[in-house]
Amino acid sequence: xxxxxxxRDPLARKRLRHVPSGLRSRAMHALSSRAAQGRFMLQACAExxxxxxxxxxxCPLCWGELAWMDxxxxxxxxxxxxxxVSTDLYFQNHMPWRMGKVQLDAGPVALVHLHGALHSDxxxxxxxMIDRGGNAALFAxxxxxxxxxxxxxxxEFIVPIQGRIVLVSDARNxxxxxxxxxxxxxxxxxxxxxxxxxxxxxxxxxxxYTLDRVQTIALDVTDATSVSxxxxxxxxxxDIVVNTARHVxxxxxxxxxxxxxxxxxxxxxxxxxxxxxxxFAPMLAGRPNGAFVDILSSAALGGDASQAGFAAAEAARHxxxxxxxxxxxxxxxxxxxxxxxxxxxxxxxxVPPPKVxxxxxxxxVADALLNGREQTCVGDxxxxxxxxxxxxxxxxxxxxxx
Amino acid sequence: MSRAQAPYTGxxxxxxxxxxxxxxxxxxxxxxxxxxxxxxxxxxxxCPADIDGFCFASFSSAPDTAVGMVQHMGLSPRWFxxxxxxxxxxxxxxxxxxxxxxxxxxxxxxxxxxDTNQIDSFRxxxxxxxxxxxxxxxxxxxxxxxxxFALITDAYMRHYGITREDFGKLCVAQRANAASNPLxxxxxxxxxxxxxxxxxxxxxxxxxxxxxPCAGAEAFIVTTPERxxxxxxxxxxxxxxxxxxxxxxxxxxxxxxxxxxxxxGFWQSAGIAPDDVDTLQVYDDYPVIVxxxxxxxxxxxxxxVAEFIRTNxxxxxxxxxxxxxxxxxxxxxxxxxxxxxxxxxxxxxxLHMPLGxxxxxxxxxxxxxFGLVNYDRGVCTGAALLEAMP
Numbered sequence: 001x002x003x004x005x006x007x008r009d010p011l012a013r014k015r016l017r018h019v020p021s022g023l024r025s026r027a028m029h030a031l032s033s034r035a036a037q038g039r040f041m042l043q044a045c046a047e048x049x050x051x052x053x054x055x056x057x058x059c060p061l062c063w064g065e066l067a068w069m070d071x072x073x074x075x076x077x078x079x080x081x082x083x084x085v086s087t088d089l090y091f092q093n094h095m096p097w098r099m100g101k102v103q104l105d106a107g108p109v110a111l112v113h114l115h116g117a118l119h120s121d122x123x124x125x126x127x128x129m130i131d132r133g134g135n136a137a138l139f140a141x142x143x144x145x146x147x148x149x150x151x152x153x154x155x156e157f158i159v160p161i162q163g164r165i166v167l168v169s170d171a172r173n174x175x176x177x178x179x180x181x182x183x184x185x186x187x188x189x190x191x192x193x194x195x196x197x198x199x200x201x202x203x204x205x206x207x208x209y210t211l212d213r214v215q216t217i218a219l220d221v222t223d224a225t226s227v228s229x230x231x232x233x234x235x236x237x238x239d240i241v242v243n244t245a246r247h248v249x250x251x252x253x254x255x256x257x258x259x260x261x262x263x264x265x266x267x268x269x270x271x272x273x274x275x276x277x278x279x280f281a282p283m284l285a286g287r288p289n290g291a292f293v294d295i296l297s298s299a300a301l302g303g304d305a306s307q308a309g310f311a312a313a314e315a316a317r318h319x320x321x322x323x324x325x326x327x328x329x330x331x332x333x334x335x336x337x338x339x340x341x342x343x344x345x346x347x348x349x350x351v352p353p354p355k356v357x358x359x360x361x362x363x364x365v366a367d368a369l370l371n372g373r374e375q376t377c378v379g380d381x382x383x384x385x386x387x388x389x390x391x392x393x394x395x396x397x398x399x400x401x402x
Numbered sequence: 403m404s405r406a407q408a409p410y411t412g413x414x415x416x417x418x419x420x421x422x423x424x425x426x427x428x429x430x431x432x433x434x435x436x437x438x439x440x441x442x443x444x445x446x447x448x449c450p451a452d453i454d455g456f457c458f459a460s461f462s463s464a465p466d467t468a469v470g471m472v473q474h475m476g477l478s479p480r481w482f483x484x485x486x487x488x489x490x491x492x493x494x495x496x497x498x499x500x501x502x503x504x505x506x507x508x509x510x511x512x513x514x515x516x517d518t519n520q521i522d523s524f525r526x527x528x529x530x531x532x533x534x535x536x537x538x539x540x541x542x543x544x545x546x547x548x549x550x551f552a553l554i555t556d557a558y559m560r561h562y563g564i565t566r567e568d569f570g571k572l573c574v575a576q577r578a579n580a581a582s583n584p585l586x587x588x589x590x591x592x593x594x595x596x597x598x599x600x601x602x603x604x605x606x607x608x609x610x611x612x613x614x615p616c617a618g619a620e621a622f623i624v625t626t627p628e629r630x631x632x633x634x635x636x637x638x639x640x641x642x643x644x645x646x647x648x649x650x651x652x653x654x655x656x657x658x659x660x661x662x663x664x665x666x667g668f669w670q671s672a673g674i675a676p677d678d679v680d681t682l683q684v685y686d687d688y689p690v691i692v693x694x695x696x697x698x699x700x701x702x703x704x705x706x707v708a709e710f711i712r713t714n715x716x717x718x719x720x721x722x723x724x725x726x727x728x729x730x731x732x733x734x735x736x737x738x739x740x741x742x743x744x745x746x747x748x749x750x751x752x753l754h755m756p757l758g759x760x761x762x763x764x765x766x767x768x769x770x771x772f773g774l775v776n777y778d779r780g781v782c783t784g785a786a787l788l789e790a791m792p
Binding site: 021023024025053055078079080082084085086087088090091098099100101103109110111113131133137 | 524525528530533534536537538539540541542543544545546548549552553554556557560601602603604605606607651654655777778
């Protein structure tokens with residue numbers, strides 16, 4: 001889109017991106033789903049309380065049933081190795097690879113990815129990460145402060161922002177403006193700010209759109225032509241897409257449905273996500289740390305009688321996002337969900353606090369990328385909704401629609 | 403306290419068979435099994451109808467187990483077993499077959515291990531090896547067994563003060579033993595300098611600490627002394643055996659194996675001591691496991707193996723002839739057949755029908771197996787003492 005963008009020979013051999021093997025047991029998938037929530041959980045026996053790892057289907061001490069429990073994340077390094085030869089295509093591309101065995105404070109021992117500064121007998125903190133294949137992976141880092149970004153293995157589990165090219169799908173709404181500012185401040189090489197609808201005279205002088213390393217682009221996620229034209233204009237490498245588009249309106253189902261608004265909400269939240277994903281996913285797949293971050297409402301989890309159309313569109317968006325995550329696993333592209341409740345913006349003028357400041361959502365997007373978090377809930381409302389939904393989804397849906 | 407082991411009265415072990423190994427083979431495990439049986443027929447004159455017991459081990463016969471193999475090879479046994487324990491499978495097959503013969507469930511058991519090694523099959527067999535491996539080992543760098551044993555080696559070296567030079571002495575001795583074995587895949591002399599200078603694979607494991615995966619087959623017969631004599635076969639008796647799985651699960655790193663749990667009864671049942679052993683055939687996927695077996699089988703006290711290695715010689719003409727065919731480190735690791743090599747080579751030495759050099763006056767062989775890294779350690783261990791029968 002500018003003369004300074006990378007010029008590449010379209011006929012040159014592309015570097016293939018491999019991902020680690022995805023074959024896992026059902027119990028391991030259960031661990032991955034908890035890791036995706038950012039929790040450090042292991043199974044513990046319902047009878048004797050002993051924590052166990054790797055995931056099992058019976059307690060090895062008393063054969064009791066196992067349940068997932070939050071566990072302390074401290075550990076001591078027992079032994080270490082640097083793998084220099086692997087038969088796996090992904091790891092072959094990332095040799096040498098350090099791994100080790102740790103004694104978890106929770107009880108069991110575990111094989112872990114080992115930060116470069118860690119050695120035998122060191123104290124460590126074990127982070128439950130998601131690997132490039134989309135599965136839970138334990139990563140031991142030094143217990144104290146340290147430069148995690150300097151560790152090449154660590155960078156495989158997160159999405160750097162510095163030096164990367166980012167697209168923000170709707171930079172006109174409050175969330176999108178905040179995300180542009182945040183990612184620009186985090187050192188993105190270029191933030192492409194998508195602007196739906198006609199360009200306004202004020203855009204040219206807008207404090208955000210005129211920031212260094214920010215460029216605006218016409219982009220309407222409800223219009224397939226607009227999306228593909230934007231992709232053509234971006235043309236070159238694209239590392240991260242942050243989908244900030246949404247259409248928040250009140251209304252019911254049988255009463256005051258507002259069909260025009262409802263249809264619009266689906267066009268933005270659901271179809272808009274599909275248009276963005278189908279157009280930009282191939283570009284992300286070619287990058288070493290591609291990511292698709294979606295900001296969605298916690299109303300997606302159980303509906304919301306007061307804004308039924310919006311909640312339904314967000315539920316559809318949530319569903320599409322999970323399918324997209326599955327599709328992107330084979331390409332190593334991270335798909336991240338950032339849930340929020342009511343936002344402190346023009347869409348929620350009639351809603352009483354607590355509301356989430358757009359800048360806080362933007363900070364959560366950066367945090368999700370930089371820490372490899374698959375799922376984030378920003379603010380009390382979204383966190384409360386997620387907890388209640390995880391505990392009892394049927395009760396949660398009933399309460400949200402009373 | 404375990405019950406005392408009943409002696410293996412009326413049991414003879416004979417007819418060690420080795421099908422020459424190949425680095426890669428396009429042929430399936432069934433072909434290798436067939437070649438082993440064919441060699442057995444040539445050595446003994448036995449035909450399918452003469453075999454009423456069958457004990458089978460393989461990693462690469464899928465989808466077939468001993469069931470498919472029995473029909474494939476035209477056998478009609480009245481007793482069979484399938485041993486999925488890799489490096490421990492030889493000892494386990496031996497002791498199962500021995501009791502079957504002793505109790506009359508079978509009269510002549512063929513114990514057979516066969517594995518192929520097609521190009522790239524090693525990678526595939528690693529990826530789906532076990533549930534714990536797929537979930538919690540291979541996603542961490544996919545270093546295979548090299549990485550698992552690197553961690554054990556790292557801990558062992560630091561804890562017991564054993565050095566790379568000590569491991570090197572074992573590897574160099576085994577390579578020297580391989581020189582006279584025409585079937586060994588690696589017979590080029592290995593010097594300690596070359597061992598030390600080898601490239602690292604998964605620190606502290608270097609190239610010559612690793613076995614070479616290959617295709618091959620091994621077999622032997624367990625029968626009655628009367629039957630062995632009628633067939634005109636040299637034979638050995640079993641003095642004692644042990645077997646233990648998932649020993650010491652509470653040890654954070656595997657610094658000892660299951661032998662330790664049963665070793666006192668082992669020597670007691672046999673009525674001999676380690677000093678009486680003429681040759682030691684241990685499972686040698688990595689030298690740290692060789693060192694561990696030397697300790698845990700009672701050849702030296704725990705933690706003293708470095709000193710033991712420095713003060714003993716392990717070549718065929720040494721104080722303790724070790725893995726006299728070169729072991730897997732030099733002969734090659736033919737999957738589960740690698741777990742039979744210790745039995746066939748031990749048997750050959752005491753029956754004085756060696757592939758290469760003969761251990762002078764060998765009469766008693768100690769055989770030890772170690773197998774199946776399900777997660778972070780070898781789960782299966784076993785050992786046997788064989789003595790040549792007059």
